[in-house]
Amino acid sequence: MFAERVLSGMRPTGALHLGHYHGVLKNWVRLQAEYPCFFFVADWHALTTHYETPEVIQESVWEMVIDWLAAGVDPNQATLFIQSRVPEHSELFLLLAMGTPLGWLERVPTYKDQIEKLKEKDLQTYGFLGYPLLQAADILIYRALYVPVGEDQVPHVEMTREVARRFNHLYGRELGFEEKALEAVKKLGSKRAKLYLELRNAYQERGEDEALMQAQALLQEAQSLSMGDRERLFGYLEGARKIILVEPQALLTEAARMPGLDGQKMSKSYANTIAIREAPEEVIRLVRTMPTDPARVRRTDPGNPANCPLWQFHQVYSDQTTKDWAQKGCQSASIGCLDCKQPVIDAILREQQPMFERAQQYLDDPSLLRSIIADGSDKARKVAQETMRDVREAMGLDVD
Ligand code: TRP
Ligand code: SF4
Numbered sequence: 088m089f090a091e092r093v094l095s096g097m098r099p100t101g102a103l104h105l106g107h108y109h110g111v112l113k114n115w116v117r118l119q120a121e122y123p124c125f126f127f128v129a130d131w132h133a134l135t136t137h138y139e140t141p142e143v144i145q146e147s148v149w150e151m152v153i154d155w156l157a158a159g160v161d162p163n164q165a166t167l168f169i170q171s172r173v174p175e176h177s178e179l180f181l182l183l184a185m186g187t188p189l190g191w192l193e194r195v196p197t198y199k200d201q202i203e204k205l206k207e208k209d210l211q212t213y214g215f216l217g218y219p220l221l222q223a224a225d226i227l228i229y230r231a232l233y234v235p236v237g238e239d240q241v242p243h244v245e246m247t248r249e250v251a252r253r254f255n256h257l258y259g260r261e262l263g264f265e266e267k268a269l270e271a272v273k274k275l276g277s278k279r280a281k282l283y284l285e286l287r288n289a290y291q292e293r294g295e296d297e298a299l300m301q302a303q304a305l306l307q308e309a310q311s312l313s314m315g316d317r318e319r320l321f322g323y324l325e326g327a328r329k330i331i332l333v334e335p336q337a338l339l340t341e342a343a344r345m346p347g348l349d350g351q352k353m354s355k356s357y358a359n360t361i362a363i364r365e366a367p368e369e370v371i372r373l374v375r376t377m378p379t380d381p382a383r384v385r386r387t388d389p390g391n392p393a394n395c396p397l398w399q400f401h402q403v404y405s406d407q408t409t410k411d412w413a414q415k416g417c418q419s420a421s422i423g424c425l426d427c428k429q430p431v432i433d434a435i436l437r438e439q440q441p442m443f444e445r446a447q448q449y450l451d452d453p454s455l456l457r458s459i460i461a462d463g464s465d466k467a468r469k470v471a472q473e474t475m476r477d478v479r480e481a482m483g484l485d486v487d
């Protein structure tokens with residue numbers, strides 16, 4: 088019934104790095120060919136943690152979009168936009184907020200984690216508590232079926248499902264549905280009506296599938312019903328509500344764990360990153376100064392790749408022959424660490440080359456970028472407005 092839309096967002100809080108490329112963007116590029124994709128800059132989400140430094144967000148928005156395009160995200164295939172350009176997200180967020188229990192938000196694992204981790208920031212705010220609900224609104228407003236995210240975000244998608252279910256339960260009834268259904272029951276004749284209601288109870292209260300089937304057979308045979316009544320009675324059997332908001336599924340991005348320069352996961356908070364568009368001289372310097380197996384004090388000391396952060400880069404970038412060469416050379420001290428690093432440096436520079444080329448046109452002419460986002464935001468807004476029409480109607484907010 089609904090298009091198989093994919094939606095994902097990213098917070099603009101600094102330059103993207105190779106971890107984003109291998110972990111997220113390559114996946115987006117794959118998905119854009121298969122599904123209608125909506126990818127957006129989550130600038131409001133960034134404000135939940137950077138409300139004191141909005142300039143960080145402002146500077147990062149366009150750089151981030153350039154990084155997406157550089158990585159091969161294609162505005163002719165995917166819809167790219169900025170969250171704050173589609174204010175409908177905030178209306179849905181507000182309406183969902185009315186019925187969302189505080190406990191749902193407080194028990195999301197990222198909530199306490201982040202408050203702990205980002206001690207230097209005061210995150211005891213209303214906005215930060217609401218972060219996952221804003222995310223739910225982002226997803227539900229596009230009736231997205233799939234949400235590609237990393238592991239840490241799965242609880243947010245789970246909560247989104249609960250929010251959708253609750254919304255449909257509360258507001259998905261046809262106005263006067265129950266009354267109309269009960270009127271239709273009467274038209275079955277008293278004997279059949281009684282049986283119908285008994286079977287319905289057996290199914291709804293005790294989950295007896297057999298009862299559901301019997302009741303459906305009973306409706307099949309009932310001759311005197313109009314089409315409308317028949318449909319109502321089928322729906323009423325299952326307690327059916329209209330589906331207004333669609334429950335999404337997380338598409339778990341398999342952990343393409345990109346190592347950082349120090350061997351930990353590549354992450355801005357560890358200051359161990361290589362930016363997607365890092366200048367080549369800088370790539371060379373960063374890799375050359377990477378720590379290696381501490382056992383290799385002198386060039387003649389053999390080492391063990393298992394103890395070396397650079398070895399993890401070989402896992403990402405090197406073919407088997409190169410890996411064999413590095414491993415043997417390390418263990419026998421027949422190569423030095425700088426020798427060992429060279430194929431990795433070459434591979435990163437090779438990977439970056441097409442990204443620099445794609446980025447250049449947008450750096451030369453920023454208006455291209457602006458118009459991609461303007462078009463994308465218009466497209467997104469149309470879809471969001473359609474959903475909001477249904478949401479307002481369901482909640483009785485469509486009165487003139
Ligand atoms: N919370 C996500 C993150 O930190 C970003 C995000 C915001 C998002 N809204 C979203 C991701 C909707 C997927 C869908 O990575
Ligand atoms: Fe690491 Fe290569 Fe040096 Fe061995 S030779 S310690 S794998 S950089």
